[in-house]
Amino acid sequence: MVLLKFLIKRNYNYLLLGLIIVTFHQNAFCQDAESIFKKSCASCHSIGGGKLIGPDLQGITYKRESDWLVKFIKNSQSFISSGDVDAVAIGKEYNNSIMPPATISDVEINSVLAFIESKGAAGPKKKKVDYLLKATDENVIKGYRLFTGKDQFINGGSACIACHNVTNVGNGGWLAKDLTMSYNTMKGEGIKALLSSPAFPAMTNAYSNNIMEETEIYNLAAYLRSTATFKVPSNLYEPKSYSKFYFLGFSGFLFLAILFFAGWFFRKKQSVNHEIFKRQLRTEKK
Numbered sequence: 001m002v003l004l005k006f007l008i009k010r011n012y013n014y015l016l017l018g019l020i021i022v023t024f025h026q027n028a029f030c031q032d033a034e035s036i037f038k039k040s041c042a043s044c045h046s047i048g049g050g051k052l053i054g055p056d057l058q059g060i061t062y063k064r065e066s067d068w069l070v071k072f073i074k075n076s077q078s079f080i081s082s083g084d085v086d087a088v089a090i091g092k093e094y095n096n097s098i099m100p101p102a103t104i105s106d107v108e109i110n111s112v113l114a115f116i117e118s119k120g121a122a123g124p125k126k127k128k129v130d131y132l133l134k135a136t137d138e139n140v141i142k143g144y145r146l147f148t149g150k151d152q153f154i155n156g157g158s159a160c161i162a163c164h165n166v167t168n169v170g171n172g173g174w175l176a177k178d179l180t181m182s183y184n185t186m187k188g189e190g191i192k193a194l195l196s197s198p199a200f201p202a203m204t205n206a207y208s209n210n211i212m213e214e215t216e217i218y219n220l221a222a223y224l225r226s227t228a229t230f231k232v233p234s235n236l237y238e239p240k241s242y243s244k245f246y247f248l249g250f251s252g253f254l255f256l257a258i259l260f261f262a263g264w265f266f267r268k269k270q271s272v273n274h275e276i277f278k279r280q281l282r283t284e285k286k
């Protein structure tokens, strides 16, 4: 009120008018996600119409987590400088253009995202993010170590190898299925779902009191993907122990070879009689 009186008194009517328009404008549109989008985003983004200044946002909610999206939209620059891998990547891709921080509330951001999602659902591009999209060799190796019992589960529980085999893993159990190719039918999401609440009685019993951690499940899924897609990291199966094995084998072979050679070398070259005959010759000369 003080401000109002001040503005009227000073005859700043044009400012007052501006103020009224701004507040009215926001009130009138804040419920309507489509108009928020048109007003604050459409200048740089389309939904299904291709790249503008920024990327086409169709299907973005299938590509990114909603937390991520809210952070990015609120202040993309500070999110990018926080070092988030995906944010940095998209920032790089659009090197010269900077998305300004949103001037809308979280609620409005979420309604805009819902609006974008409603458009995306109709498109052919609709696809959820691959659960294992960011899995690295390190995940695979950790998964392998859990699978084989080289590392313990945080909450206890038997190693998968007690019941399952994976080709190359050595001495796996035979109670249950060989899992080398299981990723191909189950995919990452399927393995995750299964391990989060094992559905097979034997497994349910083994893990009912030993729920696996999310990261453990992730690592195991990454490992099973690597065996099914033949993308096992080269150092996974500890080549050292193999080379030790080969070394032992080779030195064994060498030892035997020397033994046989020695046997052949020191074999009797002449008959026993020959020696006696030589001795007799010597005595006759005396």
Ligand code: HEC
Binding pocket: 037, 040, 041, 042, 043, 044, 045, 053, 054, 055, 057, 060, 064, 069, 072, 073, 076, 090, 091, 092, 094, 095, 097, 098, 099, 100, 102, 104, 112
């Ligand atoms: C002035 C132009 C501009 C405006 C306005 C703008 N953006 Fe952006 N946006 C960009 C650019 C450019 C990028 C690419 C990344 C970067 O350089 O920051 C981007 C990236 C994004 C991304 C990341 C896309 C991806 O593939 O990860 C999302 C999500 C996004 N914008 C949503 C919005 C929403 C929602 C609004 C409206 C509230 C909005 N943007 C307003 C320019 C803009």
Ligand code: HEC
Binding pocket: 147, 158, 159, 160, 161, 162, 163, 164, 175, 176, 177, 179, 182, 186, 191, 194, 195, 200, 202, 203, 206, 220
């Ligand atoms: C106590 C024994 C046991 C243990 C331990 C066990 N499983 Fe199983 N698992 C089973 C049985 C039984 C099945 C049922 C499928 C079959 O063998 O025919 C199964 C099924 C599966 C399947 C589905 C296979 C398919 O293609 O249908 C996956 C994947 C799997 N287990 C992963 C794991 C992983 C990863 C671990 C280690 C965290 C583990 N299991 C530990 C017994 C076990």
